[in-house]
Amino acid sequence: MSDLNRRRFLALSGGAGAALALAACGGTSKAPQAAPAGGNGGASYSGPNVTISFWNGWTGSDGETAQAMVDQFNKANPNVQVKMNVFQWADFFTKLPAAVQSGNGPDVGAMHIDDIPTQAAQQVIVSIEDVAKALGLKESDFAPAVWNGGVYQGTRYGIPIDVHNLGLYYNKTVMEKAGLDPEKPPTTKDEYMSQLETLKSKGIQGSWVSPFQFTGGFQFESLLWQFGGDVFSSDNTSATWNSDAGVQALTWMVDLVKNGYSPKNVGQDADYIALKNGKNVFNWQGIWQVNDVTTLKTYEIGTAQLPKIGSTGGVWGNSHQFVLPRKKDNDANKANASRFFINWFTQQAAAWAKSAKVPARTDLAQSAEFKALTDLQSFAADVQFTHFPPSVAGIGDALAELYTGVQSAVLLKQAPADALTTSANRANKILADNKKKYGA
Known part of the structure; x- marks a missing residue:
């Protein structure tokens, strides 16, 4: 498979x-x-x-x-x-x-x-x-x-x-054809939007937004942290993704769709497939695709740290x-x-890393053997900004509501604030039920 x-x-x-x-x-x-x-x-x-x-x-x-x-x-x-x-x-x-x-x-x-x-x-x-x-x-x-x-x-x-986290994949070939420097992917919100404008002027929708957990849901979580928010409260008893930071994050994603930088109704994995066939340029995608993009013949795909759209670093990971x-x-x-x-x-961290992973141990991630795997280094550099799911029994059921809310907004069925509040309320009930089910 x-x-x-x-x-x-x-x-x-x-x-x-x-x-x-x-x-x-x-x-x-x-x-x-x-x-x-x-x-x-x-x-x-x-x-x-x-x-x-x-x-x-x-x-x-x-x-x-x-x-x-x-x-x-x-x-x-x-x-x-x-x-x-x-x-x-x-x-x-x-x-x-x-x-x-x-x-x-x-x-x-x-x-x-x-x-x-x-x-x-x-x-x-x-x-x-x-x-x-x-x-x-x-x-x-x-x-x-x-x-x-x-x-x-x-x-x-x-x-x-290991650590497997999100990163920025970018189509160098299309960037160069559009007049952008293929060795300078965007690192900030201003750079990102400027390059999207250049691509749009060439008829290219450069940042496809997925409405699915893989990878739109992970993109939202990354942005939420970048805007200073968090997924759950500090005691993990309530969902907090409907905060002002969450609304800013999801609004930014939805605006990419509304303003024509992304098609509407992007299918499952279509954002990544479009990156590989030259129709998409910037894809917020997981480290697990690193080995796949190296096999491409027509297009050259680069990897970089996630751009800081908000005020700080924030990256989804597991x-x-x-x-x-x-x-x-x-x-x-x-x-x-x-x-x-x-x-x-x-x-044997270096051997395992070849399957597209960052070693969990810091010393092994800094070893010469791992650093020789150049395509993985941007992901390793983002480990310092990477957030992981909280250690709470049944947390996946609550997170499923988050991904449902993101999907509703990206598909333009609900306004970002409404989608996040609706999904957070459903998640809060799940969290309360899980506390009774599993104990404190």
């Missing part, structure tokens, strides 16, 4: 997929505090031969990269053999809770920041504190939001693997993290071997 389609399924992981997980696992809000027996937390493994299972939703090029890394690990560690199973994310969150409940769950899993709280609350995954301690990991090793994203109710459930599913057999050898595999994989 292509990376493009893969990301559509990822969208289900925080909302519908989480809901499926809850249905499969039954309703309990008490997060598990004890991990299976695990020896030295994965610092090493010298036990008998074991085979461990590893589940994830990496169906695109990242899955191919992960399998190659697993093969490398298996060759180097004959006493620990890893069998990797890949599912589309929607299926992953259907199968995982049911498998754990029946005692047939995997030994290791990988999921996103916004999936971890719900899975922890439902006792699908267990604490991974011993791995973090054995590896000597600490907050200063990571961007704070990445590190904190693996924590739920004061306990660590995730070991960060992170894959290793988790330990709950096990009934409590096999100490498999538990320690699983931790050892996690330890090994997180040290």
Whole structure:
């Protein structure tokens, strides 16, 4: 399956997929505090031969990269053999809770920041504190939001693997034909609008606005932070995207449509497809398309940090993290071997980065090996401005309302302020219901 389609399924992981997980696992809000027996937390493994299972939703090029890394690990560690199973994310969150409940769950899993709280609350995954301690990991090793994203109710459930964030893709070939400098993508609102005007004078709609979560919803969140707002209140009990900052952000997007810089009713992924065929010039798109654009023959696509349309930096992002599913057999050898595999994989950051990711650890992101991957450097530079979903059980259901509101405004069905207020009110009810369902 292509990376493009893969990301559509990822969208289900925080909302519908989480809901499926809850249905499969039954309703309990008490997060598990004890991990299976695990020896030295994965610092090493010298036990008998074991085979461990590893589940994830990496169906695109990242899955191919992960399998190659697993093969490398298996060759180097004959006493620990890893069998990797890949599912589309929607299926992953259907199968995982049911498998754990029946005692047939995997030994290791990988999921996103916004999936971890719900899975922890439902006792699908267990604490991974011993791995973090054995590896000597600490907050200063990571961007704070990445590190904190693996924590739920004061306990660590995730070991960060990567950061995947939004960036600016721009069609250098079309820019040059329109008389713009292809080596100077816009960095500010004034530069952005000036270049759009130049493109418009040449008959080119240069910044297509997607009404869908991928990637219009992520563009809105980035702009919201750039204008000084936030998605939720500091205690995550209420949606705040309908603030003045949110209205400014969404109005800017809608005005791109109203003023002819973007077509109306842009289809799912049409903004990105148009970038590749020369009809769109600036696309706010995820890092996961970096490898795809390098294969183009007719057009040259560049990548850059997101322009600051507001007064500060703001970038949507997420992170894959290793988790330990709950096990009934409590096999100490498999538990320690699983931790050892996690330890090994997180040290291979440069290899994993080739699937178009920024290493989660700061020192690895600054390594010469990673810096040699030049197409990823603008994304790495934006990690300092990147925001991640909050560590709240069921948060994906509330975020789904945000994306519905953005869609309504971008499709010109509602005014930005009305769309944001309507969606925020719906999200507030979900947040209140989730608090009762999962506890504080």
